[in-house]
Amino acid sequence: MARLxxxxxxxxxxxxxxxxxxxxxxxxIEAFAxxxxxxxxxxxxxxxxxxxxxxxxxxxxxxxxxFDDAEAxxxxxxxxxxxxxxxxxxxxxAGIAGRALKRNKTELLADTARDLDYIxxxxxGIDYDIRSMICAPLSYRGERYGVVQLFNPQRPEARFAxxxxxxxxxxxxxxGFAISNTRLTRDLLEQTRMKQELELAAAVQRNLLPxxxxxxxxxxxxxxxxxxxxxxxxxxxxPDGRTMFxxxxxxxxxxxxxxxxxxxxxxxxxxxxxxxxxxVLLARIEAELCETLAFGMFVxxxxxxxxxxxxxxxxxxxxxxxxxxxxAEGGYHEFPASDPPLGVLRRAARxxxxxxxxxxxxxxxxxxxxxxxxxxxAGGVMYGVEGLQHLIDANAAAAPAHRLHAIxxxxxxxxxxxxxxxxxxxxxxxxxCRQRHRRWSAARLVAQTIPAQAGQLKIVRRxxxxxxxxxxxxxxxxxxxxxxxxxxxxxxxxHGYQNCPDGRIELSIRQRRDALEVELIDYAPKIGAEAxxxxxxxxxxxxxxxxHFIRGLTDDVQFRSAPAGAGNxxxxxxxxxxxxxxxxxPTDSQQNERKRR
Amino acid sequence: MSVSVxxxxxxxxxxxxxxxxxxxxxxxxxxxxNAVSRKKPLVVDLGEVTYIDSSGIASxxxxxxxxxxxxxxxxxxxxxxGVMRVLSLARLDQVFPIxx
Numbered sequence: 001m002a003r004l005x006x007x008x009x010x011x012x013x014x015x016x017x018x019x020x021x022x023x024x025x026x027x028x029i030e031a032f033a034x035x036x037x038x039x040x041x042x043x044x045x046x047x048x049x050x051x052x053x054x055x056x057x058x059x060x061x062x063x064x065x066x067f068d069d070a071e072a073x074x075x076x077x078x079x080x081x082x083x084x085x086x087x088x089x090x091x092x093x094a095g096i097a098g099r100a101l102k103r104n105k106t107e108l109l110a111d112t113a114r115d116l117d118y119i120x121x122x123x124x125g126i127d128y129d130i131r132s133m134i135c136a137p138l139s140y141r142g143e144r145y146g147v148v149q150l151f152n153p154q155r156p157e158a159r160f161a162x163x164x165x166x167x168x169x170x171x172x173x174x175x176g177f178a179i180s181n182t183r184l185t186r187d188l189l190e191q192t193r194m195k196q197e198l199e200l201a202a203a204v205q206r207n208l209l210p211x212x213x214x215x216x217x218x219x220x221x222x223x224x225x226x227x228x229x230x231x232x233x234x235x236x237x238x239p240d241g242r243t244m245f246x247x248x249x250x251x252x253x254x255x256x257x258x259x260x261x262x263x264x265x266x267x268x269x270x271x272x273x274x275x276x277x278x279x280v281l282l283a284r285i286e287a288e289l290c291e292t293l294a295f296g297m298f299v300x301x302x303x304x305x306x307x308x309x310x311x312x313x314x315x316x317x318x319x320x321x322x323x324x325x326x327x328a329e330g331g332y333h334e335f336p337a338s339d340p341p342l343g344v345l346r347r348a349a350r351x352x353x354x355x356x357x358x359x360x361x362x363x364x365x366x367x368x369x370x371x372x373x374x375x376x377x378a379g380g381v382m383y384g385v386e387g388l389q390h391l392i393d394a395n396a397a398a399a400p401a402h403r404l405h406a407i408x409x410x411x412x413x414x415x416x417x418x419x420x421x422x423x424x425x426x427x428x429x430x431x432x433c434r435q436r437h438r439r440w441s442a443a444r445l446v447a448q449t450i451p452a453q454a455g456q457l458k459i460v461r462r463x464x465x466x467x468x469x470x471x472x473x474x475x476x477x478x479x480x481x482x483x484x485x486x487x488x489x490x491x492x493x494x495h496g497y498q499n500c501p502d503g504r505i506e507l508s509i510r511q512r513r514d515a516l517e518v519e520l521i522d523y524a525p526k527i528g529a530e531a532x533x534x535x536x537x538x539x540x541x542x543x544x545x546x547x548h549f550i551r552g553l554t555d556d557v558q559f560r561s562a563p564a565g566a567g568n569x570x571x572x573x574x575x576x577x578x579x580x581x582x583x584x585x586p587t588d589s590q591q592n593e594r595k596r597r
Numbered sequence: 598m599s600v601s602v603x604x605x606x607x608x609x610x611x612x613x614x615x616x617x618x619x620x621x622x623x624x625x626x627x628x629x630x631n632a633v634s635r636k637k638p639l640v641v642d643l644g645e646v647t648y649i650d651s652s653g654i655a656s657x658x659x660x661x662x663x664x665x666x667x668x669x670x671x672x673x674x675x676x677x678x679g680v681m682r683v684l685s686l687a688r689l690d691q692v693f694p695i696x697x
Contacts, residue, residue: 458616483648487650541662542656548686
C-alpha cells in the first residue's frame with residue numbers, strides 16, 4: 001500500500017489528467033445514452049468538458065443545411081465563457097471549423113497565430129482573443145452534424161496539447177453517435193406519422209370520387225400508384241337530365257400533386273353547380289388554380305357534358321390525352337386536346353376554352369390518364385393507345401362498370417403511374433341506321449372553335465370524319481369531306497390570318513336532309529370570292545391546288561355574308577349520295593370544269 | 598408523319614409515312630429536296646401514307662421538278678388508293694411516274 005502511494009506521488013500531472021479524462025468520457029457517454037433531451041445533454045456536457053479540460057471558453061455549433069452546399073452554416077447551440085455567442089451563425093466552409101468539418105478530423109492550434117486558416121473573432125465583431133484552440137467535428141459514419149470547440153486554457157501562458165485534442169476527439173465522437181441515434185429515432189417517428197397521414201389523405205381522396213350506381217351509363221375508376229393520387233374524375237348529374245363529367249391529371253406525383261388534385265376536384269364541384277359549359281368551366285378553374293399552382297406544375301383536364309337525349313357530348317380538353325370514341329361498329333376515333341394544360345400559359349383573362357361537340361350515338365367515349373397507356377405488358381412494352389383499344393374490345397360485351405374493372409385488373413401489374421378511366425356509354429346503341437339518320441336530320445353534329453394553326457388541322461379532320469360517319473356516310477366519303485375542310489382551313493390560316501397563330505376558326509357541321517353542310521367562320525380580313533377560284537391545272541407548279549380540291553370534293557361552295565364582327569363565312573355542302581372520287585368517275589363539278597375548258 | 602431515307606449507290610429511297618398535312622409537309626419537303634441534292638435517282642415510297650393534302654402534293658411536285666431539271670429519275674411507289682385519289686384529283690396521276 002505504501003508502495004502504491006509512493007508510486008502515485010511519482011505519477012506526473014499528464015497521467016493524472018488522462019485518468020480524470022477517462023472518467024469524464026465514461027460519464028458523458030452514459031449521459032448521452034440515457035438522455036431524452038439531447039440539446040440539454042449536449043449543453044451540460046459542454047460545461048463539464050470546458051471545466052474538466054480547463055478551457056476558458058467553449059462552443060458547440062450545429063451544421064445547418066447540407067455540408068455539400070457552399071452556403072451551409074454553423075449555428076452556436078451552446079456556449080461557455082466570457083462572451084455569449086449563442087445563436088451566432090458562421091460559414092461552415094471557412095476558418096478552422098470549416099477545415100475540421102472538411103477533413104472530418106480534430107484540429108489542434110497550440111498557437112492560433114501560426115495557422116493561416118485561423119480567423120480571429122474580431123473579424124466578425126466579437127471582442128475576444130483566442131491564443132490556443134481545439135476544434136473537433138461532431139460526426140458519425142461520415143455524416144457531419146457540427147463541431148465542438150475549446151478556447152484558451154485557463155492559465156494565461158498555457159497552450160492546448162495533443163492529449164487534449166485526443167480527449168476532445170473521443171468526446172466529440174460519443175456526441176456524434178448520440179446525435180445520430182436521436183436523429184434516426186426522430187426520422188423513424190416522422191416516417192410513421194407521415195405514413196399514417198398518407199393513409200388518411202388517401203381515404204379523404206377516395207371520398208372525393210363520386211358514388212355511381214353500378215348500372216349507370218357513366219362509370220369511373222381510379223387506382224393510385226402510391227397511397228395518394230394526382231388523378232381524379234368526377235361525375236355530376238345536371239338538373240336538365242344531362243350529365244357533366246371531368247377527368248384530370250396533375251403533373252408530378254406524391255403529396256404535392258395530390259393536394260393540387262384535391263383543389264382542382266373541389267373547384268370542379270363548386271363551379272360546376274352553376275357553370276354548365278365545359279369551355280367556360282375550364283377557364284374558371286384555371287383562373288383559380290393559377291393563383292396557387294407552384295411554378296412548373298400544371299394540370300391536364302377534360303370536362304364534358306353528355307346529353308343522353310341527343311346522344312352527344314360536348315368536350316373541352318386542356319392539354320389532356322385524346323378522348324377515345326368507340327363507335328357502334330367498333331371503330332375508334334380520337335379527339336385530341338385543342339388547348340394547353342391549365343397553369344401553363346397563365347392567361348387569367350381568358351374566358352373560355354375550345355369546345356368540341358359531337359355525336360357518340362351507339363358508342364362509348366373513353367377518357368383515360370397516361371397510367372393506362374404507359375402501363376407495361378409482360379415483356380416491358382407499353383400498352384399504348386392501341387393496347388388500351390384491344391383491352392376495350394376484349395371486354396366490350398361487359399357492362400361499363402365491369403368492363404373498367406376488367407381493364408384495370410389487366411393493367412394493374414404493369415402500372416407505373418396513377419390509373420384513371422372514365423367511360424360514357426350511349427344507350428341508344430342498337431338503333432338501326434335509318435332511324436338514326438332521321439334523328440339526326442338538321443341536327444348540328446359539330447360546333448367548335450379552333451385555333452388557326454397548322455397543328456390543329458388533324459383535329460379538324462377527325463371532327464369532320466366523325467360527323468360523316470355519324471351521318472351514315474362511308475369512310476371514303478367522310479375522308480373526302482375532311483380533306484376539303486382541311487384545305488379550306490389551310491387557306492384561312494395561310495392567306496386569311498397570314499400564319500398569325502392568334503386567329504380562330506369557328507367550325508360547325510349540320511346535317512340537312514340529304515347533305516352535310518360545313519360552315520367555317522373566321523375573323524381575318526374579308527376576301528373576295530374572286531380570290532378563291534384556284535388556278536388552271538395545266539400549269540405544273542407546286543402551290544394553288546387547295547381551292548381546286550375544295551371544289552372537286554364538295555357539291556357546293558358558298559361565300560355567305562359573315563356575322564357581325566367576323567371576317568368571312570364559307571359554307572361547303574357535300575351530298576350524302578354523291579359518288580366518291582376514284583380518279584375514273586369524275587364528280588359533277590369536275591365534269592363542269594372539263595366542259596369549261 | 599415520319600420520314601426515313603435509304604441511300605444506296607444506285608438510288609435514294611425516301612419512305613414517307615403517316616399524315617402529310619400543313620403541319621408536317623415542311624419536313625417532307627426538306628427531306629425530298631435533300632434527297633434530290635444527292636444527284637441520284639429518287640424513289641419516293643408512299644406505302645405508309647394515310648393522308649396527304651395539297652401542301653404535301655406541292656412538296657412532291659417541287660421535288661419532281663427539281664429532279665427533272667437535274668435530269669434525275671423520280672418515281673413514286675406503293676401509292677395507295679387514298680393517295681391515288683388525291684393525285685388524280687390534282688390530275689397529277691398522269692404527270693408523276695408511278696410504280697404501284
